[in-house]
Amino acid sequence: MLLTVTTTHQPATDLGYLLHKHPDRVQEFTQSFGTVTVLYPEATVQRCTVALLLDVDPVRLARSRGRNAPDFSLAQYVNDRSYAASSLLSVAMADVFSTARSGRCDSRQELADSAIPLEIEVPVLPCRGGPAIAHRLFEPLGWTVEAEPVALDDAFPEWGDSRYVRLRLSGVVRLADALNQLHVLLPVLDESKHYWQGPDEVDKLLRSGEGWLTTHPDADLITRRYLGRRGALTRVALARLAELGDEVEEAVEPAEDEEALQPAEKRVPLNAQRHDAVHRVLLELGARSVIDLGCGPGQFLARLVQTPSFTRVAGSDVSTRSLQHASRRLHLDRMSERQAERVQLFQGALTYEDDRYAGFDAAVLMEVVEHVDASRLAALEHVVFGAARPGAVVVTTPNAEYNVLYDDLVGMRHPDHRFEWTRAELAEWSEHVGSTYGYAVELHGVGDVDDTWGSPTQMAVFTRAEGSDD
Secondary structure, three states, X not given: OEEEEEEOOOOHHHHHHHHOOOOOOOEEEEEOOEEEEEXXXXXXXXXXXXXXXXXXXXXXXXXOOOOXXXXXXXXXXXXXXXXXXXXXXXXXXXXXXXHHHOOXXXXXXXXXXXXXXXXXXXXXXXXXXXXXXXXXXHHHHOOEEEEEEEEOOOOOHHHOEEEEEEXXXXXXXXXXXXXXXXXXXXXHHHOOOOOOOOOHHHHHHHHHXXXXXXXXXXXXXXXXXXXXXXXXXXXXXXXXXXXXXXXXXXXXXXXXXXXXXXXXXXXXXXXXXXXXXXXXXXXXXXXXXXXXXXXXXXXXXXXXXXXXXXXXXXXXXXXXXXXXXXXXXXXXXXXXXXXXXXXXEXXXXXXXXXXXXXXXOEEEEEOOHHHOOHHHHHHHHHHHHHHHOOOXXXXXXXXXXXXXXXXXXXXXXXXXXXXXXXXXXXXXXXXXXXXXXXXXXXXXXXXXXXXXXXXXXXXXXXXXXXXXXX
16 A cells, blocks of 8 residues: 655654654655555655555564454455555554654644645545545545546456545645545545454544544545444534534434434534534623634624624634634625625634733633643633623533433543533532632533533533722
8 A cells, every 4th residue: 555645844744743743764664454655755845755665574463463353354455455455555654653643743834734735646545435425525525636537447447446545635734734644534435444443443533634524525434434434433423522512403403314214303513503502601691892803713702793793803813823714704705895804813812811801791611721731721711700800690501410411422522521510510610610719600501411411511501790999
């Protein structure tokens, strides 16, 4: 199996720094199923290409299956794994380029954080659904896609095309994002994996999909294929994506081939219910100016901008990439001058005072506090409630008690959550914040209510108490 990555960013040999693999060396890495070789066919200031070659050992691969997964067919020895990109290549790439996938590069961190021109080629890739599915999955991520069908046999054109394509991607993309997208989408296109999938597979998907999967128009399809259409894992993954603010239409919707067997009932995703609840509270409060703290890619910001009664809207996030997504979602570059005057986006950390946070009727912390280290929570409280002091603050956060109702959920709902509160813990924190900074608080549930465990999301609405200083 072969994968090449080329850049024309100058000096192009900086690709070696980003991948932590020197262009002058040929390196080999042992995997449980074969050997990976990394080399640079070309390395000049103008153009640099790295090649990852995976040589699969079918005997070693068969033995790695373990005693509990016997396979007595010849398929474990006679197959396309020697040349066709699959989950084997995805796993090997993820391991060999693990530091690059994390976006870390001490000597070139600014470059690692930047989008650079990239060309990626996979000569032979199983593509269930044909070239159209490759375009459908990669183009929304900003790639120019060429997916040429590979003929079954050039000597017999009447036999038609095989299920393989030659894939070429070109675009200006951050290298870490490109590698993580390939890690997920190579096995998605193949729709097959060489290993048993356990509950930790959902965490792998969310980690590699961070920053792009939640906003992908085919996030549902990607999730189902990546998890091998295993219903329990898929339901957990889609529910957790909904928690992160994605646009999946239905977190527990059946697979396409099962839809005919299901009742024609349409449920509202939890994320949409959460947006509705917060939006309704802001209207009831009569807020005219609203700031979304930790706005992410701007899905709720778009809802605020579309509401005429909000005459001033701001969004802040620590991630510049998220703010770029938000800007594109809001079409800031196409807004009229009058419209643009009421919208502001800026980078900021909620644990440090910032004058730009102040002066709003209401602030929103939607699924934000659980991403803050417990030791830094007091700093966030001071910045938002003590220094910025909006007229109202709306906080939403997961209800940890409800987690028992998610099948196969291991740990918290997202690997980046530092904690998840029970209803009693949120009540205790809200009372502490309110009494410390002069706010009254009301607690509500959002989403389907379970008699024992409550709602999946809990919401605290803080309003500045009468007589508190302005």
